[in-house]
Amino acid sequence: MNGREVLAAVRADEVLxxxxxxxxxTSAVDADVLGSYSAHANAYVTKPINLDAFERVVGEIHRFYSEIAALPLPGAV
Known part of the structure; x- marks a missing residue:
């Protein structure tokens, strides 16, 4: 199963x-960005090649979803 298939399966599952x-x-291709958002991804991030930048971006994504964004309670959607 590739990433697009996983995204489709998650979006089709009432629990997930x-x-x-x-x-x-690693892709920055416009068609991939559009395809991901069309499949209801919440964000599209191109992986940095540099390890320090990679770790910083992962940390920022984690911080956003764990500390900043308000997420629905499990089972609320």
Whole structure:
């Protein structure tokens, strides 16, 4: 199963569909960005090549979804 298939399965599942999905990929191709958002990804992030930048971006994504964003309670959606 590739990432797009996983995203489609998550969005089709009543229990999982409210989980934020961040597409984290090496691709910066416009068609991939559009395809991900069309499939209801919450964010699309191109992986940095540099390890320090990679760790910083992962930390920022984690911080956003764990400390900043308000997420629905499990089962609320």
């Amino acid at each position: 569909k409210a989980i934020p999905v961040v597409v984290f990929t």
